[in-house]
Amino acid sequence: MLSIGIDIGSTQTKGVILRDGKDIVKKSLLKVGTGTSSSKKILDTLLKNTDITLDDIDVIVSTGYGRKTFEQAKMQLSELSAHSLGVCNSIENVGTIIDIGGQDVKIMDISNNKLQNFVMNDKCAAGTGRFLDMMARVFELDVSELEGVAKKSKEVVAISSICTVFAESEVISHLSNGCKIEDICSGLHHSVAKRVASLSGRLEIKDNVVMSGGVAKNGDVVKWLEKELNKKIIVPKDCEFMGAIGAAVYGFSKTR
Amino acid sequence: MEKRAKDILNELMDKHYKEAVDAKKNNIPVGWVSSNFPQEFIEAMGLVVLYPENQTAAISAKHESMKFIEEAGKMGYSNDVCGYARVSLAYTKLKESDAQNMPLPDYILCCNNICNQLIKWFENIAKDLDIPMILFDVPYNNDYEVTESRLNYMKEQTKYLVSELEKITGKKFKKENLERVMKISNECGKEWRRAQEFAKAKPCPLSGFEMFNYMALMLCARGRQETVDLIKMLADELENNHKAGKSTFRGEEKHRVLMEGITCWPHLRHNYKTMVKNGINLAGTVYTDTWGRMYDDIDEMLISYGLVLDNLNLERAIKRRTNIVRKAQCDGAVIHMNRSCKIWDGFLYEMERRIHDETGIPTVMYDGDQADERCYSEAQFETRIQGLCEIMEQNKLEGVK
Numbered sequence: 001m002l003s004i005g006i007d008i009g010s011t012q013t014k015g016v017i018l019r020d021g022k023d024i025v026k027k028s029l030l031k032v033g034t035g036t037s038s039s040k041k042i043l044d045t046l047l048k049n050t051d052i053t054l055d056d057i058d059v060i061v062s063t064g065y066g067r068k069t070f071e072q073a074k075m076q077l078s079e080l081s082a083h084s085l086g087v088c089n090s091i092e093n094v095g096t097i098i099d100i101g102g103q104d105v106k107i108m109d110i111s112n113n114k115l116q117n118f119v120m121n122d123k124c125a126a127g128t129g130r131f132l133d134m135m136a137r138v139f140e141l142d143v144s145e146l147e148g149v150a151k152k153s154k155e156v157v158a159i160s161s162i163c164t165v166f167a168e169s170e171v172i173s174h175l176s177n178g179c180k181i182e183d184i185c186s187g188l189h190h191s192v193a194k195r196v197a198s199l200s201g202r203l204e205i206k207d208n209v210v211m212s213g214g215v216a217k218n219g220d221v222v223k224w225l226e227k228e229l230n231k232k233i234i235v236p237k238d239c240e241f242m243g244a245i246g247a248a249v250y251g252f253s254k255t256r
Numbered sequence: 257m258e259k260r261a262k263d264i265l266n267e268l269m270d271k272h273y274k275e276a277v278d279a280k281k282n283n284i285p286v287g288w289v290s291s292n293f294p295q296e297f298i299e300a301m302g303l304v305v306l307y308p309e310n311q312t313a314a315i316s317a318k319h320e321s322m323k324f325i326e327e328a329g330k331m332g333y334s335n336d337v338c339g340y341a342r343v344s345l346a347y348t349k350l351k352e353s354d355a356q357n358m359p360l361p362d363y364i365l366c367c368n369n370i371c372n373q374l375i376k377w378f379e380n381i382a383k384d385l386d387i388p389m390i391l392f393d394v395p396y397n398n399d400y401e402v403t404e405s406r407l408n409y410m411k412e413q414t415k416y417l418v419s420e421l422e423k424i425t426g427k428k429f430k431k432e433n434l435e436r437v438m439k440i441s442n443e444c445g446k447e448w449r450r451a452q453e454f455a456k457a458k459p460c461p462l463s464g465f466e467m468f469n470y471m472a473l474m475l476c477a478r479g480r481q482e483t484v485d486l487i488k489m490l491a492d493e494l495e496n497n498h499k500a501g502k503s504t505f506r507g508e509e510k511h512r513v514l515m516e517g518i519t520c521w522p523h524l525r526h527n528y529k530t531m532v533k534n535g536i537n538l539a540g541t542v543y544t545d546t547w548g549r550m551y552d553d554i555d556e557m558l559i560s561y562g563l564v565l566d567n568l569n570l571e572r573a574i575k576r577r578t579n580i581v582r583k584a585q586c587d588g589a590v591i592h593m594n595r596s597c598k599i600w601d602g603f604l605y606e607m608e609r610r611i612h613d614e615t616g617i618p619t620v621m622y623d624g625d626q627a628d629e630r631c632y633s634e635a636q637f638e639t640r641i642q643g644l645c646e647i648m649e650q651n652k653l654e655g656v657k
Contacts, residue, residue, distance in 0.1 A: 065635055080643035104639075114654075115647055117612060120640060122593065123623040123633055202605055 005247030008066030011102030013038035015046040016244040021252030034066030059251035084115040086246030090236045095206025100215035102129040119202045125164045127195030150220040153186035193224035210234045212242035261490040279304040280359040288361035292564045299479030300433040312340040316521035316627040318355035339596040339627025341377035369394035370566045371599045402562040410558045437479045444478040447487040449548035454494035456584035461497030463505040464538025474547040510535030511648045517592030520624035534645040540584035581615045587648045589619040595631045620644040
């Protein structure tokens with residue numbers, strides 16, 4: 001049985017084709033999110049270069065901010081449940097999931113592979129993927145390059161602003177004062193980790209902490225978060241597809 | 257056709273405002289009063305008063321608040337100041353509202369039992385309009401109970417209150433009138449508690465949001481017999497609905513939640529639609545639960561004003577919430593992080609944690625504001641409510657309590 005999960009986030013759209021609720025047949029990512037042409041393109045992108053047609057698909061489930069406007073979805077699921085299902089499908093004995101997305105940070109309490117409770121960030125982009133996107137632009141880098149740059153840091157520069165816009169001003173000010181880009185970069189990652197750790201404190205952080213979402217691919221953020229939480233963090237291979245995987249798993253479980 | 261409780265409610269609220277308009281025309285002084293002021297003294301002296309918090313809530317619920325919020329910004333009031341205060345202060349300048357007009361005051365009565373920001377709000381109005389203000393100072397309770405020294409402090413102030421009111425209004429205070437109003441107010445509190453008890457029944461005999469409408473009248477007229485009669489009628493309607501298994505809640509009540517925090521008035525409709533769509537009813541609301549005030553004498557009356565929601569120590573505040581969760585058999589809690597109300601927000605993280613730890617129910621928190629439309633995101637609210645709903649569904653399937 002084939003199920004598709006589509007995660008239409010604020011900055012990216014992810015899609016996954018799953019066989020029998022567990023094997024990833026294909027995954028695709030578009031670097032545009034809700035309100036764009038991504039919802040029209042994602043299915044084509046997923047099916048391209050496969051032998052699979054839309055008629056072969058048993059169910060399509062959508063999640064993410066754009067979930068309600070995805071017309072081809074038979075069902076939709078909140079990204080909270082979707083990420084929980086996706087991570088628990090990939091990793092055993094999950095205790096806590098931390099998802100840093102484009103504009104949301106979610107901390108999910110998991111027990112017996114089920115979502116028990118969650119907390120999310122207040123209405124502010126600081127600490128989210130959007131924050132890092134903006135800072136990457138200031139450095140004239142792609143966001144995927146931030147980790148590599150930060151790894152060269154010898155003397156981290158603290159970023160104190162809690163507002164993304166003010167933090168940008170602070171970064172520019174540091175650059176003007178001759179601070180090294182790698183030190184500022186690592187400082188930014190540390191500020192993200194501190195913000196997320198503070199949010200995490202509202203729930204009990206159990207062992208087996210798993211990170212999902214695009215920001216989890218940034219090893220420097222993960223390293224700082226491990227320091228702040230004093231916990232080892234597991235980053236699954238397909239961390240940014242966890243929402244889409246979870247949606248596909250959900251579709252499979254409801255349709256088989 | 258026989259009138260229902262909500263028809264009479266509208267009539268009584270209109271009457272409340274009309275009385276003030278007529279008083280102004282006849283040169284009778286009109287006061288503005290804070291919501292949890294000991295209204296027994298006011299009603300006993302037959303004073304005509306209005307409540308700015310009622311007005312600002314109505315203005316916000318009817319989507320007119322931004323005009324005043326923006327004006328307040330020009331007047332120099334920061335966005336961090338309470339939204340009700342900003343709307344009210346701007347109203348005293350603009351003097352006109354499509355949603356809810358009311359005459360400007362000739363005197364101010366301020367009781368700070370709900371917060372100290374009220375003092376500055378009302379003082380500013382008094383200064384701008386050059387009118388007298390009486391402050392009834394109720395100290396915050398660090399202890400579980402209102403201590404004897406705090407009670408004595410409040411009792412002493414009642415003498416000053418009465419003598420100042422007599423000077424300002426020209427009306428005479430009589431003890432027997434106070435006793436009469438206290439009796440009526442008690443009856444009103446009793447009927448409100450009865451209505452609230454039925455509102456917590458399973459399934460709820462009404463949509464929980466409806467109680468907010470009646471709250472406005474409890475705020476401004478709980479010392480009047482007509483309010484007792486109306487709230488009794490409401491309680492009877494709810495009792496009848498409960499016995500007949502009927503409800504005004506649209507659709508199937510799949511989940512019951514506790515609503516914590518002041519109402520997000522500008523987006524109440526969106527709150528309501530989102531929750532109804534997910535089969536969620538408000539079975540318990542912290543905000544409405546506070547009006548069932550009952551007492552046997554003046555001491556107990558004053559103690560009850562010392563024990564309003566924002567004046568409780570943390571342990572007592574938590575107990576109040578967990579009691580509601582248990583009585584109303586709530587499956588989850590929805591918590592409004594209301595930007596305007598710093599005193600309420602200050603304990604909400606801990607409150608959320610304690611509600612979850614002591615009752616086991618999942619909780620969700622969302623950003624909003626009681627008056628400022630800009631502090632809310634529909635998508636954020638919908639995602640969080642859906643997430644909460646999915647957990648409640650799962651708990652139901654697994655028989656988790």
